[in-house]
Every structure is written in structure tokens, then in C-alpha cells.
Amino acid sequence: MKLLPFILPILNILHYQHCLIMSDIQDLRVRDLACALESSSSFKGEILSAKDGEAFSSLNTPWGIQEAEQPAVVLVPTSAQDVALAVKSAHSKGLTLAIRSGGLMKSQTKGVSLNLKHLDAYSISSDKSQVTLGPGQTWQTVYEKMRDEKFTVLGGRVSFVGVGGYVGGGGLSYLVGQHGLGSDSIIDAEVVLADGRIVHAASDPELLFGLKGAASNFGVITSVTLKTFPKPPVAWSGRLVFPAERFVEIAGAIHNYTSTNEDGRAGILFGSLAPPPDFQPITLVVPVWFGSAAEGEKHFDWLLKLGPLVNQMMEMSYEDLGKLQDSGATPAGVLAAWQTSVVPRVSDEKTAAAALQWQGELVAKDPRFGGTVLLFEPFVKNVFADVDDSTVAWPHKGEHMTVIGLMVLSPDPTLAGVPEALRDGVSRIAAAAPAGVHPQYPNYAFLHGEKAEDYYGANVQKLRLIKKRLDPTNFFKGTVPLA
Template identity: 25%
Template sequence: MTTTTSPPVEELRIAGTVLTPATPGYDEARRVWNGAIDRRPAVIARCTTAADVVAAVEFARRNGLPIAVRGGGHSIPGLSVCDDGLVVDLSPMKGIAVDPDARTVTAGAGVVWAELDAATQEHGLAVTGGEISDTGIAGLTLGGGYGWLKRTCGLTCDNLVSAEVVTADGRVVLAGADSHPDLFWALRGGGGNFGVVTRFTYRLHDVGPMLYGGAVVHSAERAADALRFLRDLAPRVPDEVSLMAALVVAPPAPEFPAQLHGEPVVVIGAAYHGSLGDGQEALRPVREFAPPAVDLLGPIPYVALQQMVDAFTPRGLHYHVKSEWLADLPEDVVDGLVAQHLARTSPLSQILVHQMGGALARVPREATAFAYRDAPFVLSVIGAWQPAEPAGPHVAWTRRTWAAAQPASLGASYVNHLDTDDGEERVRAAYGPATYDRLVAVKTAWDPDNTFRLNQNIRPAQTSEGDPS
């Protein structure tokens, strides 16, 4: 339900800042990573404490306002902002406290990965984080979370120790293994369906500060061979190795030779979580696969590895993303992805294939709400284009590229990569029947009115056939 009159904003009293369309800074505050999203909320509550969040949620419920929750603002379909509703903006909640003795870190929901990595690396520690450093910790964790450390440390959500949550009825609860375990289970992969998480505590691991990793770059003629190489090498490497392939257009950056600028290339990214000497040996096949046009493998600070692809996904471009869990990379899929690489409609678009497995696959499927632990690969197709360009051709390319991988599909997408054209059935498929039914039960217990529905929504039982709004 949306409001047809202006809500009584003067009644919303928080320690943070309240913005409306008439307030300076409103337009900047409503912008998100995906520049294709242009929504105008009635109110933005920039919260600094859990009490602020309670006040904002209660205000929205009293006034019939839909609620969007923003952490890092990196939601692909722009679920962190809404039209005519209230945005619970957690971005001011930046507190980070590292306990090196307990090997934990507690961070506010507005923290992004660059900030968390910098704080934990002061102690030679880290937790699995996203590969784009301005992604918020909140959304990534709640959807699962994979990055360079996933094969030794598990998913981000596997390392969640506890979460402070503001519930739909205005309570503040701490969810963990021994406190509200049903809610804790659902938060690890079930997204923002169950409340507003205001604080996360993670288990940390010894990492770096230097790792052996980086990338090698080949011209497009080797794209198919590179994908076959990734397919064949992935099952043979130890858990300490994490691999990916990216079909992209080489930017005019100094590390790329001039003849490659603006040309389609294939990048093989790799990292080794362990000693530099062992990493150099373990990644030798990546360097020796074929003579690379660019060799960027070597000792690299973990924080630099985490920011290695930032320039390829800047804020403000228009994006459309499709994703799929893959059982393999058979020849028809390899050929189809390469064909789409060469037929791209924008030099900004990307085709990414990440190796999975290792530690994340050894966590029992029923332990968390994250479902597809047995997938050996995940495909991400990132359609990206300049704001002045029409969306149609680029969205169509993204869908065609995703379709080319369907012969190897396990039948679902990574929930954090579901986009605007993915309906309720794709949300169900992202979890599988048993996990989805269990999530519905938790949703029904904690948010029976579907107050938190601007997400990859899991409807409570009594509204499963209708729209609660």
C-alpha cells in the first residue's frame, strides 16, 4: 500500500537525519549503485542507532508506507530505495570493532567491504567478503556472500556469529546459534525478509596481509580455451586456490598494452590463501596455460585483491544482471558464452564464471538458508551501459547470454543476483522446496504482515496467494 498524502514527517524523531523531497541532500541520498534506478521515496530516515530504526519502522507502519532498507545501496534491482515509501538508510552506521583475541569483528550495517577489510587487515585477519569493495556487508551477508576466501573460509554467512535485528513489531533482538536460532538460520541466505539487521558479528581468519594472486589476460582468440582451462583445472586445485574467468573489454588502463584497449579479452583471475611460495607454485598452471598478453600474477595485498575489479563496476552506470548456478561448462555453453562475448552490445558489459566448492560445499545444506552449495560454478552476466543509451539492446544481450548457459543450469540463480525480470518462481527456485518452505515458516513467525517485502520476497503463509500490500 502506498500513501496518497504526505506523511507527518515531523512525528518521525530520530538521532539521525530525516530527509524529504524538499530537504537539501535528498537527491544524493536516494541514488543507488545501479543508475537505472530512479525512485523517489517520501521519507529517507538516515539512522545512526537501532533505536532510530525502531522509530522509522514504527512510523512507516503507522502511516501505511512501504519500507525499503539500504545498507551499501548495491542491490541490483534497486530494492534499497522505493517510490512513495520510507527508506531505512543504514549507511551512517559505520562502527567497526575488531577483537583480535576472540578473532571476531562487529560492524554496523552501513559498513562496506573496503572499510571492513581495512579494519580487520590491521590485525592480519579477514572474513569472506565481496569482490567489489563498495558493496555493503549487509546485503551480501544476508544473501550468502562469496568472494576470494570462500573455498577456505566458507561463505560470508557461514562466518556470521550473531546479528542484531529490528523486527517488524519494533523489538530489537540478538539472533545467534543460542538465541532465536530459527531467525539466525534464515538470516544466513534468506535476505532482508525477516527484519532490519543493524549490526553483524563475524568470525575472522588469518589472511595475508599479502597473498599470491591477481590475473592473466589473453586476447579474445583464446576465450574458449580459457573457459575450458578453468573447467578442467578447477576440480584439481586445493581449496586454497580460488579461480574465475571474465570475458570483458580491455579498458584504456596502463597495465593493458595499447593494442588491446577497447578489444574483447578474457581474464583468468586467481588467488591463493596461504604462503606466497605455495601460492606461486599452485598458480603456476594459470601462468603457463598460454603466453598471456598481460601477466598480473604475483604477491598482492589482500585489500588490493579485494578492489581489483572495482573499476569495472562503477556506481551510476545502468545495469541489468542475470545469474545461474552451473553444473559444468560443456562445449555448447563455452561456445555460446564466447559468441555472446563477441556480439556484446556494450563495452562495459561482463560475463563472469566463478569457481565454487571447497569449504562452502562442506557446510551441510540444511545448516543455513543458502541452498546451492554443491554447484561447481556460478555464472554472472552483467549488462552495463551509459545512462544516455536505451536499455533495450543491452537487456536483450544480457538475457541471450544467460540463455546460452541454460544447458548446464542447475535450475536457479544466486539470490543476490536476481533482477527485476525474475519473478516469485525464480525466488522459490533460488532456495529449493524444502528450504523455501522453512523460510516461509520463519517469515510467518517474525513478519506475518510482510512488512519487509521490498526484497526478494518470501511471503508469510497467510499471504502466500495474495498481495499483503
Template identity: 25%
Template structure:
């Protein structure tokens, strides 16, 4: 297996593989059902198909299998919705929510899917209900002065970046091409520019959202400040976002991927250099983002640094301590973000049979603490090495810097530059190993978190984009943030449609 780094629709129009009329051959009869038949309370999928012919895929359609197989992880692929609804406009989403929300039937439940990259079961798919597949709502449109890009919620960032590249612009988005716009921006968003501009959700200046009951609302900080804040991390608790209006930024980046031999001496050097890189003070460079990747695959360990700099300079001096560590070579160059994402994303396979991941954050500790964290990981991984197809990646990277004066739900101190995030992701072949891998990875992380807690460096924050549903994401942000999330839910969804009818995802209640 190639090393796994976790992470081109046109500027408008539909993907050819998703738009052919053959998708809908099974729906003609349903669309023509007489009122007497429909009045017998047919399945919700049939009702939606009758009201919006050409937008629903049933299990008998070839496109159903294609849509299911496009999820990244097996946990999502193996779920079986009763049908898949594929809207092309906000109005169609509104009709769907109004229609399904009014039905008091067991099958009137749904999931919302964008890129389909979240690993755990139920995040963006459903058993027996309806999956709302947003991928046909994928346009990327610049405003008159190119300061804002409107992104369809079903787009993927590889396509977004290529759409903006001719304009010399980029946005705060995912770092591999397959990351979906909707899930990424509604869950926070760690980006190449996060040290200067914070989480990607803070670049959103407006949302188009379909609320429970089908009402379409354009949300800004001025129009609906409570909902505007709740959407910056509140995921699918308030409605279906169909468009994100986001700030644009200049498009040029230095990218280098440096590989090293995996030895105790190299790990000690990495710990020392990373610790110094993360120290606050006059040497802090807001354009410098990086990731330290420790990988285990095929019975062997690997180490590499991904170095990204958004200041437009070649060979930034801030990375010299990393490249001075004896290495196996690198190929740094100035590129557009679209090209960086293509290169970096080439290391990630298109799917994985099974996967599990956890993330946690802490204050930059001394170098010897990093070495202890690396050692805990090595020892724990060896105990799982006989799992078929086992691969694990341990990523250490700077946390996004919450900008001063920015409203945030995350409970992180604004302006703090020495927060660090770790992410551990395991991939493997068989569902029979789900529990063993979950317990093994959880025990490694529990030991690492315990070390950081005892030494006074652990912080409560769990980043939602990388988190497993078991991690208590919203609780980790603090009681005040939970209260704001819940208040917005009660105000904008008083019947709890997106709490009860959308069972997947992270819930605020």
C-alpha cells in the first residue's frame, strides 16, 4: 500500500457520470402512479420520486451501486439507503425537506452526503432511509471583484482549486482533491493557510441553507448571527447548506515533501526541530504550515515532512532546520494550490476497505515529550501489525491559529500559535478486525493523551473534521459553546427535524 496522506468538477454543470437519464429508468412507473395508489401511504422514496421524477436512484438502478462505491471508507459504502436523492438546485432540496419532514413514517429519515470522505458509519449515509447526495450542486462562481467565491455544497476541493487557478486565486479548503466542500466547511477546516487565517469555516461570509420545513435562508453575520456562528462547526444540525460564500486569497505556494530513514536519531531530530518550529515568539511565520507523518505499512516504518508555505517565496528559511536533517531527498517548488493538492493527493488511494481515526490537541511540549509520544505509537502499532492489510498514519501538525476578534465555538485561545494537533488513522482489510483496531488505536491514543495530561500540555479541544463520533466533539468545546449550538437548533429547527430525522453525524442534543 502506498503511504496514505489524509486529507475536477467544472465551474458549473453536472458530472457526466451522474447526469445520464439512464439513472432514472426505474422511476417512470413511480412517477406515473395514480393518486389512489399514492394515497395508500407508499414508501417515502416512492413519494419523492413521484413528486420529483429524475432525481431519485433506487437499488435496482446501476447508478445506485456507483454512488455507494464512491464513498471513501467501507463503513459508509456498506450502508444501504432505500434510495438516493440527487438534487441539482436549492429549490429541489427545499421541496425534498418540506416533503420528507411532513411525513410521520419510519422511512422518512435521511442523511446528507457531499464528498463522502468521513470514515465512520452513518456520518453521510443511512440504512433504509434516503441519502441526499449533493454532488450535482457543485458550481464555483466568483463575484464581480473576485473577492468572494460561491461554492456549491456538493463540490470537491480539487475541482474548486482548478476552477480558481486561471484567476490566480484560491480559497481555504481541503488538502487532497476528494475532500468535499460541504462537510469540510461545516466542520471547521484545517488548511494550508490556517496559521494566518484560522479555520476554513471562518472564511465563510455567507451560507445558503434549507431549514426544516423547506424555508431557504441566506445567512450572514448581520442577518442571523446566532445561526451564522452555529454553522461554523455545527455540521448537519440546522439544515442542508447548499452554498458557501467564501473569501478568496492569492494562489501561490511552496511545497516540499522530504523523506527520511526511520531511525531513533531521525525521530529525535524531528522532535527537536518540530518543538522549535512551534515555539511562539518573533520567529513565528504565519505563512508556514507543515505536517510530520509517521507511517507503518507492510511491516515497515516511514517518516516524512510535508512543508507548505503560502508567502510566495521559494526555499523559505523557516524550513531549513527540517531539510538539514539527513534525508533521502526532496523536490520543493512553487506551485498553484491546485497542483499542490494534485501532487499531495496522489499519495492517497481512492478508497479503503475499513478505517478508523482519532484526533486530539495540546500545547507544544519539550522535544523529549514528542519522543515519548512517538515511542508509544511505535510500540502500540507493533501489537497490531498482524492485522490483514494494516496501515497506520500518525500525523503531527500545527493547530489552526484562531484570529483575534474572530467569533469561534472551539474554546481555543485567540492568537495562540503553539497549539499542536495529532491525528491517528488506521486502514485495514476486514470488518472482522473492526473491534481489534478500534481498541488498539484507542489504547495508543489514551496513553498519549494520558502522558500529555500528566505533564500539563493536553487541551480539551477535539477537531471535528478528523474526529470519530466517540470523541465527544461538541462537549470538548465547552458548556458555553454547547449552549449556543443547542439554542440555535431550538430556534431554527423547533421540531427537531435535523436531530430526529437525520440520525447520522454529530448531534448537538
């Protein structure tokens, strides 16, 4: 014991020398956190900063260039225990964490980024009714793991989307017409709370409720267990291209179809966009039919008779359907911002015309808005009719629903007025929609400063009470903040 006063200064000097290695980290709190985790025998993950070159920078490419804040340090945990240590350490030092699963949405920070890429668990229950997934893998990885199975999960429609963010914010899959949202299928999740506790949502009904659309407000999902569904043996899908000037006409035809269609084997997306390389405006329609080409052609005969300029429809596996939109998806490194309007009925010509007018006025005002995309997705009639909104964070019960996505794309990060433009588009659609609007879709909440009431409607007060219980200091800010 008499030696203790002499040993402690030596240990402090050694710790100081170790921290000099991380001298590129300017924020002393962040440096202290990194040093503490590096010195800990319990933290098994990676700790990266700018000095690590490509290993560091490769983890920080944002999807939207306006989110291109460079973190001071990236923590790459290997387990829920690593995540718990990182969360507890950051919380104690008054730091926030940017949680990155696939990195498609708001996951950048100037402080500490928590990259979940090593959390890639995959296991199937003995009765094959459930699959447990790590949040850090993409849907392409999951689909390939499940390629030889006769069942699947309600995964993403773009293969490079990460599992964690997708299921925690709603989750629109190609099977939504038969089985609902990806978040509806959550059975359980392992979650690290703000105080570092590792809990299971199945043991806390309120947390499970919150994870189904508002997960980023409550903790870090380190694994999620999803219900499985029979995998369609074949899908028929592709792209149909029509002239840009026929957008409202096509919207009207799709309105007439989806107003009565109750066959969950069918789905449809359509939009107005100007894709690369020539950026010429087109009307794009993506029908989906789970069955043979002959069946699909019969079901969508009304659409094919409208005379598309380009017809790329073909049969494919469910796994390949999950990659269909990858080539047309937005590459990382451009200004990319989403906003949605969700209407509680099938979108009609009036709604489509209002959205198209908004798009045209933007481009006329500033040609850099030329990459603006309108994306309409009307769902099968009654697919959400039996949803109990008291069991899911995002209320989506209704006979009809159409998610209308507004996306601004531009290679110029200096393009001003994007948030204002998107919110103006949403308000115009709300004014044009005959039956008003549903709460907006959380997974497309790309703007900062969003109001929780606009996304969670009547559920917002319940969510805030759960937030107060599980995260009273508001450590997790959430994609759509509750506090």
C-alpha cells in the first residue's frame, strides 16, 4: 500500500503516452473515451481515427453529401457487450453517438460514430418460424444467406440497405401487400439502452412497441428476431418506361387499378424522374407479381396496353428481385434528401398533378433541382386494415394507403433551400389529397428538425412516456426525435 502513491503517477504517465497516439483527436472528451476503451480489456472492437487512413475513411462515406461530417473517432464493436461499453462511456462523458448500420440515412457526426458492421449474426429457429439477424449486415447479405431456404423475411427493396435502420423505421418490402411492414414482423430484439443495460424487447412490451417505427429513440439494436414467411418461388418484375408527359395519365390508370385490387401477390411503384446518364425526364412504372410471367402479364394487361416505350419485365428469384432497383438507386456522395407524404387512400390524378407541378416549378427555379424524384407507392387494398395502431409506433391502419416519396438529388452540396422545398411539396400534396394525410413515414425522415407529431400522430404521447422511462436524459436523439 505504501507503494501506491508512487505507482499511480507512473500509470498516469503510461496512459498519457498511450493517448498521445490518438493526438489527431482534438475533442478531449472524445480522445478520453477512445483512450479508455483502448485501454480496457473488455472492449474487443476496433477504434479508428483519421490516422488510420483508408480503414477510417472507408467507414464514413455518407449517402447524402450534405451529411458529410467527419467523425473524430469510429468505434466498430464486435458484440452487444462492446456496444454497451461504448454507450455507457459516451453517456458518462456527455457525448452522443451516431449509429451506423447500412449508413443510408442520417448517421454522421463530428464526434463518435458507432459502426455496427461486425454485428452480422444469422440464425434460424428450429421450427424455421423466426430468423435472428445482426443489424450491421445489408439485405443483400441476408438474401444470399437465405437463397436456398423456402422461407424469407420482409427485407428491403434495395439490397445495400442495412438491416438495423430498415426494421426500426418501418420497412417497406416487396411482400408488404401480403404481410405488412418489416417492423410489424419484429418478434424480439436485443437492445442496448442509454445506461448500458442489454435488454430484450420481448420482455418489455412498451419497448417492443417503440421499436416498431421509432427504434432510434430508444437504444442500439444489436440483434433483431423477425417472423418468417413462405418465399414466393418466382417473381415477375422489371421497369416500364413511359414519356414524362404521361405521368398524370398513368397515375390515373394506376389509381383505377389499385382502388379495387386486393390481390397481395401484386404490387406497383411509379414515379417521375430524370435518371442518369442523360437525365431526361421519364415516367417509370415498376410492377411486381409473385408468380409466372404469364400470370403477371394477364394481371397487368391493363398496364401493358398503355404502350410503354421500354419493357424490361422478366421472371426472377425473390433474392434477385431484392437487387432490381440497385442500379437505379442513388450512389453515395451526392446531395440526397427524402421527405414523404402518406395519403390514406389511393393517390389520384389531382394528387399526382400537384406533385408534378411542385417538381416542375423547382426545376424551373433552379436547374440543379433537375434530379428531383417523385415516387408513388399505392398499397394493396385492406393490407393494413387489421393493423392495431396501439401495438406499433408508426400508426398505419387503414383501408388504403399511398406513400409518396419526394427526393432531391444533386451533385452540388451547395444547393440551397432543400428542406424548404421538400416541406413545401409535402404541404401541397396534403392540400390536394381528398382525404388528408396519414402520419409521415419514419424511414424517409431525412431532414433535421422534424416534428414527432407529424410522424407518430396519436402515438406520440405514449412514445414520449416510454422515452422518459428508458432514456430520461435523451441520449439517443432519434431520426425523428421524441424529446
